[in-house]
Every structure is written in C-alpha cells, then in structure tokens.
Amino acid sequence: MTGPYITFDYPDETARLRHTVAYINEQIESGLGAQLVADGEAWHDEQLARIAKDICTRPEIRIVLLAGPSSSGKTSTSHRLCLQLLASGRQPVALSLDNWFVESGRTPLDENGKPDYESVHALDLELLSNDLQGLITGRQVNLPTFNFLTSKREYNGEKLQLQSKNILVIEGIHALNPLLTENIPAEGKYKVFAAPMSPISLDGERWITTTVNRLLRRISRDLRTRGHSPMETIALWQSVRAGEAKWIEPFRREADAMFDTSMVYELPAIKVNVERALQTVPATAPEYEMAKQLQFFLKFFEPLEADLVPRTSLLREFIGGSQFNVG
Numbered sequence: 001m002t003g004p005y006i007t008f009d010y011p012d013e014t015a016r017l018r019h020t021v022a023y024i025n026e027q028i029e030s031g032l033g034a035q036l037v038a039d040g041e042a043w044h045d046e047q048l049a050r051i052a053k054d055i056c057t058r059p060e061i062r063i064v065l066l067a068g069p070s071s072s073g074k075t076s077t078s079h080r081l082c083l084q085l086l087a088s089g090r091q092p093v094a095l096s097l098d099n100w101f102v103e104s105g106r107t108p109l110d111e112n113g114k115p116d117y118e119s120v121h122a123l124d125l126e127l128l129s130n131d132l133q134g135l136i137t138g139r140q141v142n143l144p145t146f147n148f149l150t151s152k153r154e155y156n157g158e159k160l161q162l163q164s165k166n167i168l169v170i171e172g173i174h175a176l177n178p179l180l181t182e183n184i185p186a187e188g189k190y191k192v193f194a195a196p197m198s199p200i201s202l203d204g205e206r207w208i209t210t211t212v213n214r215l216l217r218r219i220s221r222d223l224r225t226r227g228h229s230p231m232e233t234i235a236l237w238q239s240v241r242a243g244e245a246k247w248i249e250p251f252r253r254e255a256d257a258m259f260d261t262s263m264v265y266e267l268p269a270i271k272v273n274v275e276r277a278l279q280t281v282p283a284t285a286p287e288y289e290m291a292k293q294l295q296f297f298l299k300f301f302e303p304l305e306a307d308l309v310p311r312t313s314l315l316r317e318f319i320g321g322s323q324f325n326v327g
Contacts, residue, residue, distance in 0.1 A: 097172025104151035118243020
C-alpha cells in the first residue's frame, strides 16, 4: 500500500504567514503565547485525526509503521495517534523498535570501524520478524526491553497477544524499511512518515530549516535525559544525518501518510532550555561554529515559558514533562 499518500498543506496564505518570526514574536509579546500553542496543537490533532480515520476505513490493517529522522517526535506521535485510533473504535498497542536493538558487541561497524547505531542492522531483524509474525498471527509473545545502560536486552515478564480489535503502532527510525516486515502482507500494513516539514522565515529571504529544528530538539533532549553537552550532540550530528540519508530517506515515499511534526512555537520554548548551554561550547572546538549559528537563530525569538505547553504536546518529548513514556 504505497502513495498517493495523505499530505497536509497550508490551507491559505494567512496560515503560511504564521510561520514567520515576526508573527510568532508578536503573539508572545501580546500575551497570546497560549493561543499560539493551542493553534499548533490543534494542527497536530487535525492531522492525526485524518490519518486515524484513513486507517480505520481499512479493517485489514493490523500494523501501523511510523518512521522519521532523529528528533522528529516519533514516540509522542505514536502515543497521540493511538489516542485518535482509540477514539475511532480501534484498540491500539504502541511498541518501540528500540527494544529490538542488538546487544553490545553485535552492533555493526561503519566504514571507519566505529559502531553504526543508525544502521538497520543495529536491530535484531530475525528476532523482530519472528515476534511481529507471532503477534499478527495471534500468538502470545514475550516482549523485550532494551536496557541502554547495560546495552543488554531484558525480559521482564511483559507479554502481548493481539485480539481482533487490536492494532499495532510501531515507531522507530527504520519502521518503513521493508526488511522489518517483509513477511507481513502489504495490505495489512499502513506506513506513516513523521518529521518537521514547515520551516520558519526570518525575514522572507532567510529561513530556519527543519534540520536546525531537529538538532535543537535533540540538544534539548540530550541535555535533559542523557547528560550530553551541546558539543557532544553537535559532534554526532553529521553521522546521524548520514545515517538518515542512507537508511531513512530512501523509504520516505513508501508512506501512506505524512505527518508534519513542526510546531510554530517550538523554537521560543526550546530557547529557554538550550540557549545558555550552547554558550559552553569552547571557541577552539570544531563544534563551535555550529553552536554559534544555532545561537544566532535563537536570538530572533522571544522566549516562551514551558508552562504554556500541554503535557500531551509532542514538544514535551524534548523539553520534559510529557505525560507519555518518552524516555
């Protein structure tokens, strides 16, 4: 089941103008930051409701595969899509591909002899295929949990057996790669590609790309959950982008639906988390120029306090405080 796929465009020029620094700052300075946030969240809800409706018109669908590049908000998206499917009468179950990572010592190496965590072969494809096939055919399956502190797979007694109304929602960077689900009939799969797709205009000529958005999201998340400095995150970014070009982008057009995870208010909110941390990158470091460029972009925005962001927001995956289990 591939294209034509569901996409979401600006309904009119007024909506497009909302993706400008001038509009965003005007809303915040006028005390309308909460409305700015509400509009962004409504846009996400509208997209996900339409995707859920499309899925539910196809009773043969047993598995939803949700992929996208790093820091696209896949985990939160899977939870929010589950809520929409639940409202439409299905009983979704969310799973993360991260739990099928190979254990330490089995990670494939890149051309430089370093662990290649972006490769699809960083997943235990045989185990994953067997588990998915078992779930789709109604067997009870012991679900693994990957312990990132020990780099080991654990089994903690979690079992799953799908019932007739259940539908799997599986997220991960490689979810659209056909190697993962080649034994599952095409008519039983629905594919979603999730990523920021709406850049922000600085002045009508210069733009903040969605790749910059994702890097800032990742810096914010890594600071909070992994103890990584901005310098460490920036240092890895080139290899992350190379992995995306090799393992994710080739399957983008396989999707049945595109979900734009952009939030018009996200950079003002992320600014509060990362602006000062970016200043710690030393001028002698190779990552300094990128850190300065990110600071340059952030200085255009008025800050937006996190209290205005709902706990169900996709942005909470990066700034903390999510009601979902997003790490």
